[in-house]
Amino acid sequence: MPTCEPEFFDYLLSVDASSLTVYCMKEGCMIFPHEPIIRVDGPIAVCQLLETPLLCMVNYSSLVATNAARHRVAVGDSIGLSEFGLRRAQGPDGGMTASKYSYLGGFNSTSNVQAGMLYHIPVSGTHAHSYVLSFDGLKDVKNPMLNGVNLVEEALKVRNENNWPEARESELAAFISYALSFPQACLCLIDTFDVLKSGLPNFICTAVALYKAGYKALGIRIDSGDLAYLSRRIHKVFEEMEKKYNVPLGSMGVVASNDINVDVLYSLNKQNHQINSFGIGTHLVTCQGQPALGMVFKLADVNGVPRMKL
Numbered sequence: 001m002p003t004c005e006p007e008f009f010d011y012l013l014s015v016d017a018s019s020l021t022v023y024c025m026k027e028g029c030m031i032f033p034h035e036p037i038i039r040v041d042g043p044i045a046v047c048q049l050l051e052t053p054l055l056c057m058v059n060y061s062s063l064v065a066t067n068a069a070r071h072r073v074a075v076g077d078s079i080g081l082s083e084f085g086l087r088r089a090q091g092p093d094g095g096m097t098a099s100k101y102s103y104l105g106g107f108n109s110t111s112n113v114q115a116g117m118l119y120h121i122p123v124s125g126t127h128a129h130s131y132v133l134s135f136d137g138l139k140d141v142k143n144p145m146l147n148g149v150n151l152v153e154e155a156l157k158v159r160n161e162n163n164w165p166e167a168r169e170s171e172l173a174a175f176i177s178y179a180l181s182f183p184q185a186c187l188c189l190i191d192t193f194d195v196l197k198s199g200l201p202n203f204i205c206t207a208v209a210l211y212k213a214g215y216k217a218l219g220i221r222i223d224s225g226d227l228a229y230l231s232r233r234i235h236k237v238f239e240e241m242e243k244k245y246n247v248p249l250g251s252m253g254v255v256a257s258n259d260i261n262v263d264v265l266y267s268l269n270k271q272n273h274q275i276n277s278f279g280i281g282t283h284l285v286t287c288q289g290q291p292a293l294g295m296v297f298k299l300a301d302v303n304g305v306p307r308m309k310l
Contacts, residue, residue, distance in 0.1 A: 019043055020050075028104050031062070037295070044302065051297040060094065061101045063293040067284060068105025074265035080277030082124045083110040084257060085285030098285035111279070125279075126221050126255070132174040132192040140173050146183060146213040151176050154209035158245070164201040168193050175206040183215040187255065190220045195230055196237075204241050204249065211247045219253030221279070227256045228271035235274045253277055261288055 001008075020042035031037055038054060040047045071081060083102040089095035099115035109124035110116060116123035144152040155176055159167065171193060179186045188206065190199025200220070207217040222230055231254045238249040253276035256268075261283035268275065282288070299307045 015046060015049070017042075017046070020046060028065070037062075039300075044299075055295055055297055059293045059295045061097055062295070063287050063290070064098050064101040064285065065105035066293070067287045067289065068102040068107050070262050070289070071265065071278075071280060071284065072106030074262050074269070075278065079275070080109075080253075080255075081107040082255075082277065082279045083107050083112070083284060084125075084279040084281035086112045086281075088282040089285045095285070102284060107280075108277075126187040126189050127174070127178055129189065129192045129223075131178070132171050132189065135170045135173040135177070137169045138173045138176075140170075141176050141180070144176065144180070146180055146210075146215075149209070149213035151179060151206070151209040151213065154212050155205035158205040158208045159201070162201065164197070166194060166197040167201040167205075168198045171198055172202040172205060175202050176209070179206050179210045179215075179217065183210060183213065186210060186215070186217040187253075188217070188220050189223060191222050191224045195222055195225060196233060200234060200237060204237070207249060207252070208241075208245050208247050211245075216248060217252060219255065219276070221255040221257060223256075223258045227258070227275065228268050228273040231256065231274040232272070255279060257281070259283065 020040060023039040023041075025031060025037050037058065040050055040054075068081075068083075075081060083099055085098050085102075086095040089098050095112060096115055096118075099110040099112040099121065100119050103110060103115075103119070103121045109122040111123070111125040112121075113123050115121050138152055138156075141152055144150050155172060159172070175188045178188060186206070188199070188203045190203050193199065203217070203220050210217050220234065222234075234254055235250070238252060241247070242249040254274060255277045256273075256275045257279035259282055260278055260280050265278070298309060301307060
């Protein structure tokens with residue numbers, strides 16, 4: 001700022017917040033249009049310096065919390081919501097803010113493990129398509145034993161008892177390996193190849209084998225296709241296989257992702273979906289429906305005399 005006198009910078013060195021009073025609504029409470037959220041009293045120059053930092057801190061966080069609440073209203077109280085937006089967020093700081101305030105706005109968990117650590121938010125997630133594609137076959141399962149049960153052998157028994165000719169062996173190897181690593185949190189992504197012809201059969205093989213080892217899988221995630229139709233078909237197959245193998249597949253969850261927004265949620269409701277939980281990323285953290293909240297910081301009073309921009 002070469003046009004400023006040196007005395008201006010000397011003044012800035014002396015500025016502190018000791019003469020300011022800040023009144024603020026409690027974080028997380030409901031606010032309404034045209035209602036003051038923060039009031040700042042103090043020397044006018046010091047108050048003015050707070051315009052940008054206060055708006056930066058409050059605008060986006062309130063926007064994300066509001067957007068999260070809209071998603072919660074759309075799904076109701078019984079459906080799980082997990083924030084999956086870190087890869088699409090506006091930089092690392094925006095990603096952390098989105099994780100924190102999505103949770104405050106009604107989400108159950110986040111895939112952002114740093115937010116989980118710093119803000120004590122439950123962390124949830126599953127493996128990626130690249131994990132499934134990294135396997136060639138059952139030979140890649142180095143140690144199939146879990147609690148004295150050979151998961152590969154048990155899974156193959158289920159596979160051989162059913163007519164699933166298009167179920168990929170490499171995908172089955174990926175699911176079994178994942179189950180061996182996370183026997184208490186086994187949630188498999190089943191749309192790498194074909195949901196109904198490969199992913200779902202391979203998960204059932206894995207879930208039955210895992211149950212014989214003393215563990216219950218959590219369920220599956222689908223990331224593409226007709227989500228409502230697939231969820232209904234998956235639950236129907238779960239119920240059939242539960243009767244056949246006496247394994248509680250019917251109570252296992254169906255998690256859906258894939259560029260879901262509020263409009264998609266309402267559409268899925270009309271289609272009578274049977275999805276238990278949603279992972280929502282891009283449209284949550286970028287706030288597709290309303291990209292900015294538009295809060296403003298205005299002078300309201302000087303020495304007891306009201307001021308208003310007309």
